[in-house]
Amino acid sequence: MSSPAAEREGPARKRERHLLLLGLPAILLLLGLFAWPVLRLLAMSVQDGTLTQLERAATDELYVAVLFDSLQIAGLVMVICLLLAYPVALWLTRAGPLGVALGMFALLLPFWTSVLVRTYAWMVLLGRNGVVNRALRDWGLIEQPLPLLHNLGGVLIGMVHVLLPYMVFPIYAALLRIDPDLSRAAEGLGASRWSAFRRVVLPLSLAGVGAGCALVFVLALGFFITPALLGGGRVVMISMLIEQQVRELLDWPFAAALSAVLLTVTLAVYAVINRVSRSARLATP
Amino acid sequence: MRLSVTGIVKRFGAVTALAGIDLTVEEGEFLTILGPSGSGKTTLLKAVAGFEVPDEGQVHLGDQDVTLSAARHRNVGMVFQNYALFPHMTVAENIAFPLEMRRVSKPEITKRVGETLALVELETYGARLPRQLSGGQQQRVALARAIVFGPALLLLDEPFGALDRKLRESLQLEVRRLQRRLRLTTLFITHDQEEALIMSDRIAVMDQGRIQQIGTPADVYDKPVSRFVADFIGESNLIEGTAANGQVVLPGFGTLAHPDAPASGPVTLLLRPEAMRVGAEARAAHCQAQCTVLEAIFLGLSIKLRLRPEQGPDLLARLPLRPSDPPPAAEGSSVLVGFSPEDVHVVPRG
Known part of the structure; x- marks a missing residue:
């Protein structure tokens, strides 16, 4: 039986199929080169037919502690990025064309350099005899070099530097969508600059804040090169343990189990951030 | 306040x-x-x-x-x-x-x-x-x-x-x-x-x-x-003429005496479409011209005519309509159009 409703859906469905076709190459690539290997890896964690590996990864105190450290570091990076990125994004929406061009250039410049190079650059800057310490000593501000590298501070500096653009852009996009007449209207109705921001601009930008936080947190949680090099072995993140299992101990099943735990935690955190920012987004058009 | x-x-x-x-x-x-x-x-x-x-x-x-x-x-x-x-x-x-x-x-x-x-x-x-x-x-x-x-x-x-x-x-x-x-x-x-x-x-x-x-x-x-202002507000006919000896010479319409007109030099007169006299009403008007009806647009309460005189730019006229009225002018026909001094406003030159 062909109902008129089904007939009306016809063209729409056809168009959907066309759109799917456009995405097909990317979907195939992702399935073949990403989803399949990940599934293979995850399968390794249970290849002996038991859940022992997974159980060990999820309960062993050492690994759980590192996982919590990783969550904490990712959280810190997210908060620092947010505090730095929001003013930058706000400034970008109010800057002139030259300011926007310069700001965008400064934000995109790091993308043209590999993370590895940037991390080494930080080592040059932050080391015992690095640029920063030498300058401070030359100016007579310090006697002994400050411990800037091989600790949590160094790791945070490097990670924030790499991840900052991922926070700026979603917030900037959200702020751009806000009609500038809204701030004007608020001020015309008696609001101070600050009240206009707090009551109108800030709530309307929360969707972008949520997206930026989710992006930065998820990326930070799996970070490897930057904490490995700037942490100097004293700051351990879960990805470093996985790498150790694979490269040094050749224990693939346990590496797979740790990966499974990391993936689960990442998805859970992402779901939470998404839900919070969705409730903020509900209030915006 | x-x-x-x-x-x-x-x-x-x-x-x-x-x-x-x-x-x-x-x-x-x-x-x-x-x-x-x-x-x-x-x-x-x-x-x-x-x-x-x-x-x-x-x-x-x-x-x-x-x-x-x-x-x-x-x-x-x-x-x-x-x-x-x-x-x-x-x-x-x-x-x-x-x-x-x-x-x-x-x-x-x-x-x-x-x-x-x-x-x-x-x-x-x-x-x-x-x-x-x-x-x-x-x-x-x-x-x-x-x-x-x-x-x-x-x-x-x-x-x-x-x-x-x-x-x-x-x-x-x-x-x-x-x-x-x-x-x-x-x-x-x-x-x-x-x-x-x-x-x-x-x-x-x-x-x-x-x-x-x-x-x-x-x-x-x-x-x-x-x-x-004359042009921006409402519809208007702006008729150009020349003043001399207390009379304004309007090409195609003859002459007109107006208290506000200058003694000499160019003069612009504003004539609103609804002030335009058409047909029998135009016979008593000071200035008259025979025009061809280019368009007759029915607007419900009124009818709008676009008129072409023998000389000068096209003119607009708006005539009130009552349901019992016969159509005042058909497209392509020729009508007498006119106006008197009290119908026009002399637009000051700035």
């Missing part, structure tokens, strides 16, 4: 947006700034609202000089072109916003929001979000938000632009009634001359950063002071 603007000048780089504006809106008056886009009317509104600081001149609200005051200290209610309702707040929260900013007590806020919602006939819509309302309802919420705190001055920036014609007309009258009832001093910005004629106590016609003419709707319609 009385608004007075004196000698306002505003330049943007090499462009002079406002070239010396003097304007007074009396307490309770509805004054319209009418002008084409780019005439400077929006810049003037921003200077009055406090979103733009003029390079020269002053803005007074009552006795107070507010030229340099921030927008929030001016106590001015404004309805924006796109309403600028806060999309994340309900209708009631939107209307409560200016009261909260003034630290009005909670119960008082609830009471006044309720009263104002009733005023704009949206009593039951308080809990909705702006996007759940129609354009006309959003416009009324914006108006409610602009008047709830008893502003000294109400500013309306082309608030009817986005609405369809029927809704626009009913809202225009509604705003007008509300403005009269609350005796709100109102400055209204529009490029729509019809809207200006319907709503205003007085109209200021603006062009190129200057006020060209200011007066009652009847004044600016019947006695425009320049070609620009």
Whole structure:
């Protein structure tokens, strides 16, 4: 039986199929080169037919502690990025064309350099005899070099530097969508600059804040090169343990189990951030 | 409160947006700034609202000089072109916003929001979000938000632009009634001359950063002071002639004596389409010409004729119609057209 409703859906469905076709190459690539290997890896964690590996990864105190450290570091990076990125994004929406061009250039410049190079650059800057310490000593501000590298501070500096653009852009996009007449209207109705921001601009930008936080947190949680090099072995993140299992101990099943735990935690955190920012987004058009 | 603007000048780089504006809106008056886009009317509104600081001149609200005051200290209610309702707040929260900013007590806020919602006939819509309302309802919420705190001055920036014609007309009258009832001093910005004629106590016609003419709707319609005003407001026939020996020579129409005409030199006469005499009525007119009817457009209450005289540009005539009337002229036919001195206005040369 062909109902008129089904007939009306016809063209729409056809168009959907066309759109799917456009995405097909990317979907195939992702399935073949990403989803399949990940599934293979995850399968390794249970290849002996038991859940022992997974159980060990999820309960062993050492690994759980590192996982919590990783969550904490990712959280810190997210908060620092947010505090730095929001003013930058706000400034970008109010800057002139030259300011926007310069700001965008400064934000995109790091993308043209590999993370590895940037991390080494930080080592040059932050080391015992690095640029920063030498300058401070030359100016007579310090006697002994400050411990800037091989600790949590160094790791945070490097990670924030790499991840900052991922926070700026979603917030900037959200702020751009806000009609500038809204701030004007608020001020015309008696609001101070600050009240206009707090009551109108800030709530309307929360969707972008949520997206930026989710992006930065998820990326930070799996970070490897930057904490490995700037942490100097004293700051351990879960990805470093996985790498150790694979490269040094050749224990693939346990590496797979740790990966499974990391993936689960990442998805859970992402779901939470998404839900919070969705409730903020509900209030915006 | 009385608004007075004196000698306002505003330049943007090499462009002079406002070239010396003097304007007074009396307490309770509805004054319209009418002008084409780019005439400077929006810049003037921003200077009055406090979103733009003029390079020269002053803005007074009552006795107070507010030229340099921030927008929030001016106590001015404004309805924006796109309403600028806060999309994340309900209708009631939107209307409560200016009261909260003034630290009005909670119960008082609830009471006044309720009263104002009733005023704009949206009593039951308080809990909705702006996007759940129609354009006309959003416009009324914006108006409610602009008047709830008893502003000294109400500013309306082309608030009817986005609405369809029927809704626009009913809202225009509604705003007008509300403005009269609350005796709100109102400055209204529009490029729509019809809207200006319907709503205003007085109209200021603006062009190129200057006020060209200011007066009652009847004044600016019947006695425009320049070609620009004559052309911008309503439909018009501008007939060019030459004055000599106390007579104005109008090519194709003969001569005409008019008390306002200069002794010599070129003269522009304004003849509104509805003042044009056609057919039998034209026989007694001072100036006459035989014209071909190019178009006869039926408009319900009237019929509009586009006429081609033997000499000079095409003319418009508008004849009232009653259902029993026979059609006054068919397309392609020839009719006698005429006018007398009392039908025309001599447009001053600026």
